[in-house]
Amino acid sequence: MENAKQVEVKVISKPQNMLKTVYTACRTCYSADSPINIYESEKAQDEDKMLKLITRVISSGHYSTIEHIQVSFAINNISRACSHQLVRHRHMSFSQKSQRYVKEKGQFDYIIPPTVESNPELTAKFNKFMEKISDFYQELVEAGVPAEDARFVLPNASVTSMVASLNLRELIHLANLRLCTRAQKEIRILVKKMCDELVKEEPWLKDYLVPKCERLGFCDEDKSCGRLPIKELALKGN
Amino acid sequence: MENAKQVEVKVISKPQNMLKTVYTACRTCYSADSPINIYESEKAQDEDKMLKLITRVISSGHYSTIEHIQVSFAINNISRACSHQLVRHRHMSFSQKSQRYVKEKGQFDYIIPPTVESNPELTAKFNKFMEKISDFYQELVEAGVPAEDARFVLPNASVTSMVASLNLRELIHLANLRLCTRAQKEIRILVKKMCDELVKEEPWLKDYLVPKCERLGFCDEDKSCGRLPIKELALKGN
Amino acid sequence: MENAKQVEVKVISKPQNMLKTVYTACRTCYSADSPINIYESEKAQDEDKMLKLITRVISSGHYSTIEHIQVSFAINNISRACSHQLVRHRHMSFSQKSQRYVKEKGQFDYIIPPTVESNPELTAKFNKFMEKISDFYQELVEAGVPAEDARFVLPNASVTSMVASLNLRELIHLANLRLCTRAQKEIRILVKKMCDELVKEEPWLKDYLVPKCERLGFCDEDKSCGRLPIKELALKGN
Amino acid sequence: MENAKQVEVKVISKPQNMLKTVYTACRTCYSADSPINIYESEKAQDEDKMLKLITRVISSGHYSTIEHIQVSFAINNISRACSHQLVRHRHMSFSQKSQRYVKEKGQFDYIIPPTVESNPELTAKFNKFMEKISDFYQELVEAGVPAEDARFVLPNASVTSMVASLNLRELIHLANLRLCTRAQKEIRILVKKMCDELVKEEPWLKDYLVPKCERLGFCDEDKSCGRLPIKELALKGN
Numbered sequence A, B, C, D: 001m002e003n004a005k006q007v008e009v010k011v012i013s014k015p016q017n018m019l020k021t022v023y024t025a026c027r028t029c030y031s032a033d034s035p036i037n038i039y040e041s042e043k044a045q046d047e048d049k050m051l052k053l054i055t056r057v058i059s060s061g062h063y064s065t066i067e068h069i070q071v072s073f074a075i076n077n078i079s080r081a082c083s084h085q086l087v088r089h090r091h092m093s094f095s096q097k098s099q100r101y102v103k104e105k106g107q108f109d110y111i112i113p114p115t116v117e118s119n120p121e122l123t124a125k126f127n128k129f130m131e132k133i134s135d136f137y138q139e140l141v142e143a144g145v146p147a148e149d150a151r152f153v154l155p156n157a158s159v160t161s162m163v164a165s166l167n168l169r170e171l172i173h174l175a176n177l178r179l180c181t182r183a184q185k186e187i188r189i190l191v192k193k194m195c196d197e198l199v200k201e202e203p204w205l206k207d208y209l210v211p212k213c214e215r216l217g218f219c220d221e222d223k224s225c226g227r228l229p230i231k232e233l234a235l236k237g238n
Helices: A018-030 A035-040 A047-059 A063-068 A080-086 A120-142 A147-153 A168-178 A185-201 A212-216 B018-030 B035-040 B047-059 B063-068 B080-086 B120-142 B147-153 B168-178 B185-201 B203-208 B212-216 C018-030 C035-040 C047-059 C063-068 C080-086 C120-142 C147-153 C168-178 C185-201 C203-208 C212-216 D018-030 D035-040 D047-059 D063-068 D080-086 D120-142 D147-153 D168-178 D185-201 D203-208 D212-216
Strands: A008-013 A070-079 A093-096 A159-167 B008-013 B070-079 B093-096 B159-167 C008-013 C070-079 C093-096 C159-167 D008-013 D070-079 D093-096 D159-167
Touching: A008 A185, A008 D018, A008 D035, A018 A035, A018 A047, A018 A063, A018 D008, A018 D070, A018 D093, A018 D159, A035 D008, A035 D070, A035 D159, A047 A063, A063 A159, A063 A168, A063 D093, A063 D159, A070 A080, A070 A168, A070 A185, A070 D018, A070 D035, A080 A159, A080 A185, A080 B080, A093 D018, A093 D063, A120 A147, A120 B120, A159 A168, A159 D018, A159 D035, A159 D063, A168 A185, A168 A212, B008 B185, B008 C018, B008 C035, B018 B035, B018 B047, B018 B063, B018 C008, B018 C070, B018 C093, B018 C159, B035 C008, B035 C070, B035 C159, B047 B063, B047 B203, B063 B159, B063 B168, B063 C093, B063 C159, B070 B080, B070 B168, B070 B185, B070 C018, B070 C035, B080 B159, B080 B185, B093 C018, B093 C063, B120 B147, B159 B168, B159 C018, B159 C035, B159 C063, B168 B185, B168 B203, B168 B212, B185 B203, C008 C185, C018 C035, C018 C047, C018 C063, C047 C063, C047 C203, C063 C159, C063 C168, C070 C080, C070 C168, C070 C185, C080 C159, C080 C185, C080 D080, C120 C147, C120 D120, C159 C168, C168 C185, C168 C203, C168 C212, C185 C203, D008 D185, D018 D035, D018 D047, D018 D063, D047 D063, D047 D203, D063 D159, D063 D168, D070 D080, D070 D168, D070 D185, D080 D159, D080 D185, D120 D147, D159 D168, D168 D185, D168 D203, D168 D212, D185 D203
Parallel strands: none
Antiparallel strands: A008 A070, A070 A159, A093 A159, B008 B070, B070 B159, B093 B159, C008 C070, C070 C159, C093 C159, D008 D070, D070 D159, D093 D159
């Protein structure tokens, strides 16, 4: 089915001087020198030295310095179920396609959930059912129901797209939560793609864009996937 | 149809000492006295004097003092279309019923959008279609699809419920935006109900829980409903 | 010196139904029942059962449900050095005494920092110096300099007071960071007092209002105080 | 006096594709096309068309689309009085020079407030007094008092520096509030400089970085400066 879609992600914006900006912020806290001088200094040319300082600061949990980096992603083809989860991250900025203002012209695009997709028979029924929904949507529109009301019949499966921006601190937090195997599969795949796209351009970020258990050294979930031991087992008896 | 629902709202929590807390905050900014003394002073017994100060402070736009008041609402029977709009208010706190963890046992409840509801024939078709969706949802569940994936077929119309908390500054902002006639009808009715429920207990809030045009004195929307004139017409030529 | 002050803290506001509100929020996420019914149910009378659910939810890191609780503190006699640190917590709401609008009438009150206070000779000099600053402040005021400019000579030591409100999630975060021995002593004492005052009224909160090392099971600071071992030593080799 | 300083501001970071990013965000909301296609389309090459769309969206108050733009400023030589005001903007990110970790080696730098600076005699006294404070600070340090405690004697006048980042929505809000003549002079000059530096690079922003009265069409302050009439006088009797 051509209307069954896969998520697409693209980094459309990031700061001109990512490393230099974070470096200047880190050094400003502990230096007698002015941030303007730090920014224009020779040290702010040396990528290796800057990276060394930045990774040390992030490792000790001083995340405020990486708020100065904001990244914008263009996200296409996620389900409304997934977008409803994503927009709960309140430190992010979103511009999402409006189902009120954008009328579906023909069959709407949708996401097939994984446990349906793995079953060809269910998938065929699912595709068929999406057609039925589309038919009823169009019937309502033709009867004069405006898009904002006709969309009441559209399913969680129907796709949406958005521009989403967040700073590095929030991206690490997002990765910590949503790369956890307890997160729903679709948002895990989305956030993994966001991280991968950014790491392609900024490889130094790789070590920080990980599930929370890797940051903690243990699993703090009620029901653990077993990837890392739970806290009581992970910690030496102290 | 018994599964076609109407929104319900109840104030389940607010501060013990709403007026006294805001009064203490307002006075703390401009007084040499300590906030503990202000709070325990005789003046903090005089409701009329307190109200007079508070309304003057709010009127001059110093909203930070009313952040000290947080109110919690239990909200029942809003559509997922409406909840998706509501959770975009990032200064609010939400605990929403999970479609991942709560499986629909029989026909799910839903909201009939206004332009459908006003047409008996369409309404009958709409009700019928909700049954069809429910049948397919149950078919997926019986085929072993977990709730978190079966919900992909559930429509925007299906109801959700939540506990939502926000401070007074954000409630005024919410009212300003969502009581505007440009907001979708369902969220306008919801926010109106939230305001009305609170005003029943705190009548002094009535003047502030209004659409933004009443606060501005003009309409700043691209397409105006005409309730108040647009800026250019509202302002004297100055 | 009577102008050398000690911090004072008082809980001036919290929700009417703290436990019941959090309980309703927790149950709403996982229950087919409506939040209004949950709130009015018999179970929401049983404090022990409610506490059991709430502590389980907090322990597994699902902090969003405790955002529904906001507490307001009246804080008196902290230094401007301390208040500058406190207002950096951006999820808090503050109403702080204004040095622009409140003119010092006589000797201003101040905080003696700990390493000065432990030395009687330095303390005497410190007190004397505070008098000199006060004299110069008054000289400027008498020369017609407005309070907002005269305050430029006032020291970090001079006291301030405020009403500060925050939700339970942020209070736990504040405790995690500011009860750490790496935090400056004055803010540690302030935050300890805020926690103690609240725990007097809500003893069940005691286990959560702790330094971050107790939550993590290890110390993640660059320079550890040794209270708990650093991550590498705390975790069994896995 | 060489230690009496003037504020310095420099834009050290902004997105690579400012216009294109906002344009993509605006169009995503209302278009059937995907944000990736929009971003890569030919229209996203046409600066004039993009600007036209963006200004229309901002004018109608839809500020969420400009949150995708974050700008970082290096700020040098503002007083601690000014920084205490600035950090109250909770949607901003700050990395500020630490008075705990950075020890003053000689005479600290400071800001002379305007009503002192305009009076040569008072200025001389002020400079002299800053020397006295510096002497006492150094005496404390030499007596073994650590920087974090010695700083208790440093005045509000002493300078600080920081890297401050904020998105365009917050920058407009900051300008609206802090360019108002009711704001303190130092922060007005600072924010004016921030705006001017950015407008040099992005002239299209000029019309939005204005005091709130220009946006409202009237003054809503309790005590008006008279620049624009108050609401009651500005609005035609409607």
